[in-house]
Amino acid sequence: MNVKDNAKFPKVVIIGGGFGGLQVAAKLKDKPVDVLMLDKHNYHTFQPLLYQVATGSLEAESIGFSLRKNFSSQKNFRFQIAEVSKVNPENNTIETTIGEVAYDYLVIATGSTTNFFGNKEIEKFALPMKSVPEALNLRYRILQSLEQATLLPNKDDREPYLSFVLVGAGPTGVELAGALAEIRNNILHKDYPELKKEDMKVYLVDFLPKVLGPMSDEASKGATRFLKDMGVEVMLGVKVDSYDGEEIKFEGGKSIRTKNVIWSAGVMGVIPDGVNKDLIVRGNKIKVDANCRIEGSENIFAIGDVAAMITDDTPKGHPGVAQVAIQQGKYVGETILQTLNGEANTPFKYNDKGSLATIGRNKAVADLGKIKFQGFFAWLIWMFVHLISLLGFRNKIIVFVNWIASYISFNGGSRLIIKRFEKDDAPKNKNELKDKV
Amino acid sequence: MNVKDNAKFPKVVIIGGGFGGLQVAAKLKDKPVDVLMLDKHNYHTFQPLLYQVATGSLEAESIGFSLRKNFSSQKNFRFQIAEVSKVNPENNTIETTIGEVAYDYLVIATGSTTNFFGNKEIEKFALPMKSVPEALNLRYRILQSLEQATLLPNKDDREPYLSFVLVGAGPTGVELAGALAEIRNNILHKDYPELKKEDMKVYLVDFLPKVLGPMSDEASKGATRFLKDMGVEVMLGVKVDSYDGEEIKFEGGKSIRTKNVIWSAGVMGVIPDGVNKDLIVRGNKIKVDANCRIEGSENIFAIGDVAAMITDDTPKGHPGVAQVAIQQGKYVGETILQTLNGEANTPFKYNDKGSLATIGRNKAVADLGKIKFQGFFAWLIWMFVHLISLLGFRNKIIVFVNWIASYISFNGGSRLIIKRFEKDDAPKNKNELKDKV
Numbered sequence: 030m031n032v033k034d035n036a037k038f039p040k041v042v043i044i045g046g047g048f049g050g051l052q053v054a055a056k057l058k059d060k061p062v063d064v065l066m067l068d069k070h071n072y073h074t075f076q077p078l079l080y081q082v083a084t085g086s087l088e089a090e091s092i093g094f095s096l097r098k099n100f101s102s103q104k105n106f107r108f109q110i111a112e113v114s115k116v117n118p119e120n121n122t123i124e125t126t127i128g129e130v131a132y133d134y135l136v137i138a139t140g141s142t143t144n145f146f147g148n149k150e151i152e153k154f155a156l157p158m159k160s161v162p163e164a165l166n167l168r169y170r171i172l173q174s175l176e177q178a179t180l181l182p183n184k185d186d187r188e189p190y191l192s193f194v195l196v197g198a199g200p201t202g203v204e205l206a207g208a209l210a211e212i213r214n215n216i217l218h219k220d221y222p223e224l225k226k227e228d229m230k231v232y233l234v235d236f237l238p239k240v241l242g243p244m245s246d247e248a249s250k251g252a253t254r255f256l257k258d259m260g261v262e263v264m265l266g267v268k269v270d271s272y273d274g275e276e277i278k279f280e281g282g283k284s285i286r287t288k289n290v291i292w293s294a295g296v297m298g299v300i301p302d303g304v305n306k307d308l309i310v311r312g313n314k315i316k317v318d319a320n321c322r323i324e325g326s327e328n329i330f331a332i333g334d335v336a337a338m339i340t341d342d343t344p345k346g347h348p349g350v351a352q353v354a355i356q357q358g359k360y361v362g363e364t365i366l367q368t369l370n371g372e373a374n375t376p377f378k379y380n381d382k383g384s385l386a387t388i389g390r391n392k393a394v395a396d397l398g399k400i401k402f403q404g405f406f407a408w409l410i411w412m413f414v415h416l417i418s419l420l421g422f423r424n425k426i427i428v429f430v431n432w433i434a435s436y437i438s439f440n441g442g443s444r445l446i447i448k449r450f451e452k453d454d455a456p457k458n459k460n461e462l463k464d465k466v
Numbered sequence: 467m468n469v470k471d472n473a474k475f476p477k478v479v480i481i482g483g484g485f486g487g488l489q490v491a492a493k494l495k496d497k498p499v500d501v502l503m504l505d506k507h508n509y510h511t512f513q514p515l516l517y518q519v520a521t522g523s524l525e526a527e528s529i530g531f532s533l534r535k536n537f538s539s540q541k542n543f544r545f546q547i548a549e550v551s552k553v554n555p556e557n558n559t560i561e562t563t564i565g566e567v568a569y570d571y572l573v574i575a576t577g578s579t580t581n582f583f584g585n586k587e588i589e590k591f592a593l594p595m596k597s598v599p600e601a602l603n604l605r606y607r608i609l610q611s612l613e614q615a616t617l618l619p620n621k622d623d624r625e626p627y628l629s630f631v632l633v634g635a636g637p638t639g640v641e642l643a644g645a646l647a648e649i650r651n652n653i654l655h656k657d658y659p660e661l662k663k664e665d666m667k668v669y670l671v672d673f674l675p676k677v678l679g680p681m682s683d684e685a686s687k688g689a690t691r692f693l694k695d696m697g698v699e700v701m702l703g704v705k706v707d708s709y710d711g712e713e714i715k716f717e718g719g720k721s722i723r724t725k726n727v728i729w730s731a732g733v734m735g736v737i738p739d740g741v742n743k744d745l746i747v748r749g750n751k752i753k754v755d756a757n758c759r760i761e762g763s764e765n766i767f768a769i770g771d772v773a774a775m776i777t778d779d780t781p782k783g784h785p786g787v788a789q790v791a792i793q794q795g796k797y798v799g800e801t802i803l804q805t806l807n808g809e810a811n812t813p814f815k816y817n818d819k820g821s822l823a824t825i826g827r828n829k830a831v832a833d834l835g836k837i838k839f840q841g842f843f844a845w846l847i848w849m850f851v852h853l854i855s856l857l858g859f860r861n862k863i864i865v866f867v868n869w870i871a872s873y874i875s876f877n878g879g880s881r882l883i884i885k886r887f888e889k890d891d892a893p894k895n896k897n898e899l900k901d902k903v
Contacts, residue, residue: 070882070883070884070885071609071613071881071882071883072880072882072883088525088526088527088528089525089882089884090525090527090880090882091525091880093880093882093884094880095657095880095881095882097657097658098656098657098877098881101656101657101659101877107659107660109613109616109617110613110883127617161882161884162884162885165884172508176508176546176547179546180546180564219535219538220532220534220535220538221534222538222544223544422871423867423868423871423878423880424880426867426871427864427867427868430860430863430864430867431860431864434859434860434863440535440538441860443509443527443528443530443531443532443860443861444508444532444534444535445507445508445509445526445527445530445532445598446507446508446509446547447507447526447530447598447599447602448506448507448599
């Protein structure tokens with residue numbers, strides 16, 4: 030690479046600037062290591078608020094934060110935009126779109142992507158929402174469907190454009206369902222006087238018998254009640270059979286004509302080639318030991334959504350939430366330092382701080398240890414926790430201003446359909462670069 | 467269309483939701499007419515701040531405003547996303563991507579696009595900046611060029627990525643040059659420690675002998691001094707010969723190796739087919755009379771950048787600035803109402819409120835009638851005028867927060883490279899719709 034490698038110091042390469050990767054890098058600040066972070070985007074994505082980007086109530090820029098900017102005061106940190114295709118554990122190198130990169134310690138923090146469970150047809154037609162480009166794409170689809178509906182005089186023709194089917198009733202599905210219901214209830218009659226509120230339908234579907242599966246029964250019941258109050262049709266214990274872009278069919282014969290199927294029914298880890306296939310477990314995760322080390326390796330770690338720490342204490346691994354990634358990231362930063370100092374590593378211990386999910390205005394559910402509550406106070410806590418967790422003071426202020434404006438006006442969000450520009454958007458010379466890194 | 471046309475009322479169709487189109491529609495609020503606005507985007511673009519979107523210091527959403535939302539309280543207003551291909555004055559209809567639309571009064575407020583003066587090679591490789599998608603595209607290019615440069619160990623290889631050539635020293639070129647110089651001076655060493663400030667070059671080129679051609683000599687000299695102080699290389703009286711994506715050549719033999727040529731050297735009106743070709747004058751504008759009427763027509767108006775009001779008072783027409791479009795928009799709204807009431811029309815009179823251009827932090831130039839000044843006070847006025855002109859209270863607050871944060875930190879802006887998502891981003895069924903409108 031262009032920057033002189035400081036040969037004195039061991040090189041820690043972190044793949045991914047998500048919740049986990051950020052913490053590893055931050056822990057290594059001012060320590061005698063060289064840190065290189067690689068990510069396919071030049072920014073960290075605050076995934077818990079992606080759904081508000083999708084529904085047009087937040088700007089993408091307010092939930093993203095430049096990784097270079099975030100670490101600009103950390104002298105031993107470097108960043109490159111790159112995708113990693115392969116790990117070569119025997120050489121301690123990785124293959125990337127910017128060439129081969131050597132490491133002394135490698136942290137795989139690649140996170141997860143949408144799991145369509147191998148159904149190619151659904152993958153082709155249903156929309157995922159795990160990244161900023163996907164959230165923006167979903168926004169275009171939602172707004173374009175409403176625009177399209179205004180052009181169709183016949184109710185029957187409008188129906189598929191005005192039906193929104195969310196598959197997967199985890200936090201993402203529930204929060205999106207709530208946000209779409211708020212568009213239907215508060216915004217449709219203002220922005221689209223051509224359309225009737227009753228004609229827009231929001232369906233939340235899960236094959237499990239409850240929403241927010243991993244949360245408490247109180248949370249699940251509270252969320253279901255809130256959703257129904259807002260006009261969402263909650264369909265539980267229902268399995269999707271097929272979706273061809275026009276009609277979603279369920280096992281048992283039911284179906285819904287819709288152009289808008291949003292898929293949040295599952296995630297799978299993103300694993301580069303070269304990881305021992307025997308270590309890949311359910312959900313496409315890498316099995317790690319109690320130190321987040323990939324089994325059989327001394328210097329490769331995996332954390333967050335791509336890791337499965339299956340031990341006696343955690344036979345099912347940890348939940349796929351930001352807190353696990355954050356805590357594992359800090360832990361791995363410390364573990365690398367301990368290892369460098371010849372100290373023993375203590376096993377990772379997850380501290381479950383609880384779960385929150387919001388359904389809409391004044392409506393959220395909270396499981397904080399034994400304390401469980403739903404409604405306005407849970408919603409205040411949800412907002413507070415998300416605001417303080419956002420990277421960057423400017424982002425916190427801007428999200429706060431947006432939320433206040435939405436709360437007062439019942440008509441928040443800019444809802445712009447920003448189309449693509451056709452001209453080539455970046456210099457392309459991967460090949461010319463390959464040998465120079 | 468889906469919405470019942472109120473057959474009682476004359477139908478005013480406005481093509482374009484820019485500065486002019488907005489004013490026409492607003493003037494017709496609560497009047498006995500039906501207003502239909504068509505635009506290819508679902509939002510108004512505040513073009514004077516596009517350059518801040520391009521340099522990553524503002525979100526696209528903070529300078530765009532949903533046209534449906536803007537007029538949601540105006541009962542006689544409807545909006546559709548559509549591109550207009552042809553005007554049929556003999557039938558009083560237009561042909562659009564959503565079908566044929568009839569009008570009683572037509573206002574062509576289509577604005578202007580980048581003029582490459584017929585040079586296809588330059589059009590292929592140079593980047594324009596007249597719309598939000600173009601500004602975002604330019605942002606990707608600027609940031610990707612910096613990223614790319616960090617991967618090249620050889621200064622000679624880096625040079626074309628770190629050279630930014632702005633062709634056209636009007637307000638857009640001057641403001642972009644200033645913003646790029648600020649990235650070079652204040653941000654490069656923080657975000658890209660791999661790169662040296664001296665290696666990044668910003669060139670501002672014009673074939674005229676002065677910058678900000680239409681402004682006063684004082685403004686021009688002030689802007690030139692500010693630009694040079696900030697390290698911009700100002701090249702005046704220089705004509706571009708060619709650009710092949712690698713090297714820009716000037717008449718007389720000079721050349722610069724660059725991957726980044728930004729073209730703001732001219733604009734041309736966007737005219738739908740069907741307008742009498744004899745009425746199209748220099749700059750691809752439609753010749754209009756002193757009432758903004760297209761010559762030979764009673765019920766078709768053109769305003770703003772697409773109109774050329776060539777009269778004895780204004781032999782060269784009006785300048786291509788927002789104020790002209792705004793005043794002509796208001797005027798045409800009133801003129802339509804006068805015509806409906808059988809009243810006589812008074813000729814349009816442009817009230818020149820002056821010109822402002824900003825170069826950077828604390829640096830702007832102002833020509834306000836006979837009063838001309840440069841520096842901090844001009845910069846305060848520039849900010850104030852732009853903030854109050856932005857549509858939407860939320861946008862004003864968000865732009866203000868961004869500016870304050872940038873001013874304090876010398877490191878404003880999110881600078882995210884938001885890539886495209888590959889999946890089809892909108893239902894496409896133009897053909898199926900055509901006959902239903």
